[in-house]
Amino acid sequence: MELLLLKYGYLLLFTGVIFEGEAVLIAGSFLASRGYFNLATVALVALAANTMSAQFYYTAARVRGRSWFEGRFPEKSIYRRIIDWVSRRNNWLLLMSRFLFGFRIVIPAACGATGMPAVRFTILNVIAGLLWVIPTALIGYYFGENTTRLIRGARHYTFVALVSAAIGVVFIIVVWRHVRRFHQIFQNLEWSDLHNALPFVMGVMGALNILAAVWPSSETLLRPVRIWLPLEVSQGSRTLMLFTGVALLQVTRNLARRKELAWWVAVIALSFSLLLHVTSGLDVQNSLVALILFVYLLYFRRRFYTRSDPASLRKGLMVTPLLLLLVFFYGITGFAATYPQFIWHARATPATEAVRGGILIVAPDVVPATRYARLFLNSLQIAGWMARLYILILVLRPFISRDRLEAPQKDIDTIFQSHGNEPVSAFAIQSDKHHLLVANAQGLVAYATRGSVALACGDPVVSDELFVQAVEDYTRHCERRGWTPCVYLAAENRLPVYHSLKYQSMRVAEEAVVNLQAFTPESQITG
Structure with a gap:
């Protein structure tokens, strides 16, 4: 129960920062000062929630365009001035947007409506989140320590109860006001805004998988899992978790293009992610995100109909066995040459370890005894990863029209x-x-x-x-x-x-039509 409360506490922190940033972040930092949360984790969760919400507003406004965004506000409102300011000083305004109360949604959306490049926005968005999260979390943390000492030495607990009740009432009023505002905002959004945010969320899921694969699980998280699964099963799947993360990062752009094959890769990767997050330590929030994305892909299956390039797909299918054979022979010859430099288990052979280390996504069953053996084992795994990524890139390439399409x-x-x-x-x-x-x-x-x-x-x-x-x-x-x-x-x-039809236009030239039969050198063209 304590584990679930701790995990859902971070999930609640993530949701709360999106709707009411400072209050929830300061509350989470206060709990960190009491020992319930980890301050670094609180800061990372708040940073993820803050940057993802700003990225969502940016993506929604960028897809709709400036005309749709300006239509949300009256002609002489202060929000229209914000749009003009963003078009001139978008970098500085985005960095300061977290501290401009009332404009945290408008400024990222205005950056998208005015056409700020996605890479620049993402970098500045993360920097702005850091500038806001770090001082706010530290203030809440040290404020929490002082409050703890104050409460421990206080004699009049009635005063503390009254203050807590007042803070609770204010919090409910603020949350209700923001819920109404968000309801009005989401009334103007359509399914297209959700679809356009999918690649970014899928990339975040891939990054979470990679982080979960390389970050060691704590003993507290592993203890309840050991009741059902042995340690070698729950922790032996980190390589597969890493591959699912890389696969999700690889297909994000292709999902935006509605690739059918990218849909299959994402569904398979999310299925493994859902199981691996549960078995690696009851990772409830990551499993919940994977489940939501999995259900989304199944529900909107018909949206993903774009074909991959047939020639590249055939090439990928033909190259797959060749690459796997090359990796296998590299592994078996290397293990045979370095056999004395490994500690071998009873059933381990060079052939089986070449398959496990280079082709399958499982942990090796041998222990390197020398530095050279460890380097060879790492090189075998790197060769396997390069082969898998090359095949994935080939099968997901866009359609290449090699023959000219000719009408009668x-x-x-x-x-x-x-x-x-x-x-x-x-x-x-x-x-x-x-x-x-x-x-x-x-x-x-x-x-x-x-x-x-x-x-x-x-x-x-x-x-x-x-x-x-x-x-x-x-x-x-x-x-x-x-x-x-x-x-x-x-x-x-x-x-x-x-x-x-959701096209965007840009002026590139002016057209002039001249009647050559009536034109003479003495003619004067006006207008």
């Missing part, structure tokens, strides 16, 4: 003659591009690919009535292959359609 020339000519009214349409029908028929073969999109980006040459060549359907078909075609759809030199009058 008759259809291209017919569509161009009927709807090729834009100047860029003449370049769209040239043979150096992929030609995709859209809108029930009544429209044409000409595009080229570079890496994971598909760039269309102008708007889809289609009638105005079918333009929305044509853009949707082009978008689905790109998403199915893991590409990011882009349109180069889109017409200005069609920007609202793109914006409604």
